[in-house]
Amino acid sequence: MDGGAPLAKARPMEDEVKSVRQQKQAIAVQSDSLYADRVRVYPKAVGGKFRALKWRLLGLWLAVYYVLPWIRWDRGPNAPDQAVLLDMTNRRGYFFFIEIWPQEVFYLTGILILAAVGLFLVTSLAGRVWCGYACPQTVWTDLFMWVERQVEGDRNARIKLDKGAWTGAKWARKIAKHAAWLVIAFGTGGAWIMYFVDAPTVVSDFFAGRADYYTYFFVGLFTATTYLLAGWAREQVCTYMCPWPRFQSAMFDEDTLIVTYQKWRGEPRGKLEKGGAAAQLGDCVDCGQCVAVCPMGIDIRDGNQLECIGCALCIDACNPVMAKLGRAPNLIGYDTERRMAARAKGEPMRYRILRPRTLLYGMIFAAVGLAMAVVLATRSDAEINVLHDRNPLFVALSDGAVRNGYTVKILNKERTERIFRLEFKGVEGAKLRVVGLVETATWIELRADPDTVTTYQVYVSVDGAKVNQERADVSFVLTDISNLETATRHTWFYGPKR
Amino acid sequence: MPTKIEKELYQGKPTTGHEWDGIRELDTPLPKWWVYVLYACIAWAVVYFILYPSVPWFTGYFKGVLAWNSRTEVAEKIDEAKRAQSRYLDRIKSQSTDEIRREPDLLNFALAGGKAAFADNCAPCHGAGGAGRIGFPSLADDLWIWGGKLADIEQTVRFGIRSAHDKARSSQMPSYGSDGVLKPAQIDDVAEYVLSLTGRSTDKAAAERGAKIFAEEDKCIACHGKDGAGKADLGAPPLNTRIFLYGGNKADIVRQVTKPQHGVMPAWTGRLDDETIKMLTLYVHALGGGK
Numbered sequence: 001m002d003g004g005a006p007l008a009k010a011r012p013m014e015d016e017v018k019s020v021r022q023q024k025q026a027i028a029v030q031s032d033s034l035y036a037d038r039v040r041v042y043p044k045a046v047g048g049k050f051r052a053l054k055w056r057l058l059g060l061w062l063a064v065y066y067v068l069p070w071i072r073w074d075r076g077p078n079a080p081d082q083a084v085l086l087d088m089t090n091r092r093g094y095f096f097f098i099e100i101w102p103q104e105v106f107y108l109t110g111i112l113i114l115a116a117v118g119l120f121l122v123t124s125l126a127g128r129v130w131c132g133y134a135c136p137q138t139v140w141t142d143l144f145m146w147v148e149r150q151v152e153g154d155r156n157a158r159i160k161l162d163k164g165a166w167t168g169a170k171w172a173r174k175i176a177k178h179a180a181w182l183v184i185a186f187g188t189g190g191a192w193i194m195y196f197v198d199a200p201t202v203v204s205d206f207f208a209g210r211a212d213y214y215t216y217f218f219v220g221l222f223t224a225t226t227y228l229l230a231g232w233a234r235e236q237v238c239t240y241m242c243p244w245p246r247f248q249s250a251m252f253d254e255d256t257l258i259v260t261y262q263k264w265r266g267e268p269r270g271k272l273e274k275g276g277a278a279a280q281l282g283d284c285v286d287c288g289q290c291v292a293v294c295p296m297g298i299d300i301r302d303g304n305q306l307e308c309i310g311c312a313l314c315i316d317a318c319n320p321v322m323a324k325l326g327r328a329p330n331l332i333g334y335d336t337e338r339r340m341a342a343r344a345k346g347e348p349m350r351y352r353i354l355r356p357r358t359l360l361y362g363m364i365f366a367a368v369g370l371a372m373a374v375v376l377a378t379r380s381d382a383e384i385n386v387l388h389d390r391n392p393l394f395v396a397l398s399d400g401a402v403r404n405g406y407t408v409k410i411l412n413k414e415r416t417e418r419i420f421r422l423e424f425k426g427v428e429g430a431k432l433r434v435v436g437l438v439e440t441a442t443w444i445e446l447r448a449d450p451d452t453v454t455t456y457q458v459y460v461s462v463d464g465a466k467v468n469q470e471r472a473d474v475s476f477v478l479t480d481i482s483n484l485e486t487a488t489r490h491t492w493f494y495g496p497k498r
Numbered sequence: 499m500p501t502k503i504e505k506e507l508y509q510g511k512p513t514t515g516h517e518w519d520g521i522r523e524l525d526t527p528l529p530k531w532w533v534y535v536l537y538a539c540i541a542w543a544v545v546y547f548i549l550y551p552s553v554p555w556f557t558g559y560f561k562g563v564l565a566w567n568s569r570t571e572v573a574e575k576i577d578e579a580k581r582a583q584s585r586y587l588d589r590i591k592s593q594s595t596d597e598i599r600r601e602p603d604l605l606n607f608a609l610a611g612g613k614a615a616f617a618d619n620c621a622p623c624h625g626a627g628g629a630g631r632i633g634f635p636s637l638a639d640d641l642w643i644w645g646g647k648l649a650d651i652e653q654t655v656r657f658g659i660r661s662a663h664d665k666a667r668s669s670q671m672p673s674y675g676s677d678g679v680l681k682p683a684q685i686d687d688v689a690e691y692v693l694s695l696t697g698r699s700t701d702k703a704a705a706e707r708g709a710k711i712f713a714e715e716d717k718c719i720a721c722h723g724k725d726g727a728g729k730a731d732l733g734a735p736p737l738n739t740r741i742f743l744y745g746g747n748k749a750d751i752v753r754q755v756t757k758p759q760h761g762v763m764p765a766w767t768g769r770l771d772d773e774t775i776k777m778l779t780l781y782v783h784a785l786g787g788g789k
Contacts, residue, residue: 028512032512034527034528035527035529035530036526036527036528036529038529038531236529389627391627392629395636395787397741398641398740398741399640399739403786405638405786435784457784
């Protein structure tokens with residue numbers, strides 16, 4: 001009886017766990033091909049603290065995604081009652097109490113800047129938590145992998161299935177999987193359309209065949225991209241397509257939390273052999289579980305690398321092994337470089353949150369956020385734009401007066417018609433006249449149509465004796481006669497050369 | 499391709515063999531799916547070549563299986579736009595300019611259409627925006643030689659001034675100098691009087707002599723009226739404002755009295771359709787000087 005059988009022999013498949021990098025290197029040694037075959041990743045199912053958190057977050061994100069377009073928000077008549085809506089046809093963006101016009105697209109810029117700086121801040125503090133827990137690519141890939149497991153089984157079963165011949169059972173499983181993927185892609189990716197048109201209408205129109213060509217096209221497009229990216233492309237998206245992994249290391253420093261392997265403790269790694277000399281070996285038994293569960297197919301023991309999305313599933317994989325062996329947990333865990341170095345030396349550890357980097361990101365985030373809040377709080381419901389006629393710049397009238405022409409645009413962002421009083425300031429004795437209205441006066445009442453831009457051609461005449469500058473600073477002042485809200489626009493009044 | 503694949507020192511990865519200042523380029527193979535994307539693009543291009551006009555051909559160019567043509571598309575779009583305009587144009591056709599002016603949406607349409615037509619047909623002489631220049635009256639000021647009401651403007655646009663059309667507006671100022679009616683000194687006096695109408699005379703005695711000539715029954719007053727007030731129905735411009743079609747300096751006035759210039763505006767009826775003429779009328783009226 002052979003009593004010295006290695007423990008590893010009991011799990012023959014696990015023995016062959018190799019990271020994508022190792023497999024590629026093995027191929028590269030044999031081949032001089034300019035093109036690399038894709039090395040398939042077969043992530044193994046894993047349970048644990050972080051997996052549970054990821055499922056919960058996945059549920060939360062999908063719930064937010066689905067519920068948001070169905071929330072109603074009363075904006076009065078003639079306005080959509082969808083809380084979150086990007087109405088491309090009518091060029092309006094709605095977000096609860098906020099309504100933005102195309103010329104206010106800087107709000108969107110502001111939100112994008114906030115998102116970017118927020119991402120920098122979070123990354124410098126906690127590493128790639130965005131990639132690991134919240135990125136749609138990760139969330140959808142997780143969902144698709146779950147489906148794959150239900151249909152084709154776990155890692156070993158899938159490897160076996162892919163290697164096997166194309167039997168009827170294999171066809172059945174593959175077709176079932178792709179059909180399920182397409183249904184999910186349609187149900188999730190296709191639902192994106194609900195953010196751009198009224199959700200209840202588009203859903204009923206879609207299934208009744210009443211929706212327009214664009215709706216079907218975009219639903220098809222987003223279904224296809226969801227299916228391709230989450231079903232087929234997966235880790236290739238993060239490795240080859242996404243720019244973020246390429247420069248996220250610029251946000252990292254020695255105090256950034258990363259998913260990492262405690263090399264000082266694990267090495268030298270080695271299989272645990274019954275009665276073997278365990279004393280010389282580190283805590284890592286080289287069981288390959290961390291590699292087997294990795295959705296990116298990397299070996300976390302190679303150190304921090306751009307492929308790592310920080311999903312922490314390797315932590316979930318390693319901890320039960322350590323527990324079974326009676327060793328301390330978190331051989332793989334969230335840690336910072338500085339803490340790890342201190343840990344290795346047995347020195348006191350500290351986690352520095354306040355660093356020049358995080359303070360700077362925090363300050364930029366706060367400044368942009370504050371500026372956005374101020375702009376939003378002081379956003380007016382009326383604006384005036386003035387274009388001075390350029391040809392001719394001015395007209396000499398028969399009585400010696402000088403006249404300038406202006407195109408005045410009144411932006412009424414309210415849902416009701418408003419009456420404004422238009423005044424001209426800066427030149428004494430100016431008389432206003434509007435084409436279509438016969439009156440000539442020092443001020444004029446103008447009607448502004450609801451929720452649109454109303455344009456008037458305005459002529460301003462000034463007694464020639466009072467025009468003593470070639471170009472005078474003037475302004476138009478618009479006042480709502482009911483609530484006295486004002487809007488002012490600077491312009492010029494031209495006269496003959498002196 | 500270098501004949502010998504050099505391996506990089508640390509991981510034994512192949513390099514391209516190229517070296518710059520000691521830095522060698524790794525020869526990492528491209529993922530195959532990436533190459534397939536390129537092939538898919540090439541296939542797309544081939545399909546595109548077959549469907550759409552693409553390459554020179556024996557008979558001009560290969561027109562593509564779909565027979566799509568950008569000119570046809572533009573023509574269709576123009577037709578479509580014209581159909582969309584027709585609901586306005588029909589109303590413009592059936593109504594008078596005064597009626598159109600009272601309907602804001604129709605007026606807006608007419609002003610936009612008039613602006614485009616003005617740039618195409620009128621701007622070469624009258625200037626963009628109707629600013630005018632010497633010999634070509636400004637349409638933006640408030641002085642109208644032939645009247646500034648919508649009906650007046652419409653008639654001028656339709657039939658022109660001194661054009662070949664039967665209904666053209668026409669006026670003829672006699673050549674007082676070149677026909678020997680007045681002597682140069684007398685013309686000088688008349689010019690001095692005209693200047694005095696806007697307070698610009700520097701020779702009071704000459705202006706008084708000029709006033710007498712001006713007021714002679716068969717002379718200036720017959721058309722330009724008492725005190726040079728002008729008569730729009732005769733096309734005689736007022737002389738008591740600062741606006742002069744052929745220049746307002748004394749030399750300009752002397753020249754115009756001696757041997758007047760007579761500008762010509764073509765008749766637009768027959769060249770432009772009825773709707774366009776109405777839209778032009780409304781646009782010119784709205785340039786600032788319409789009465």
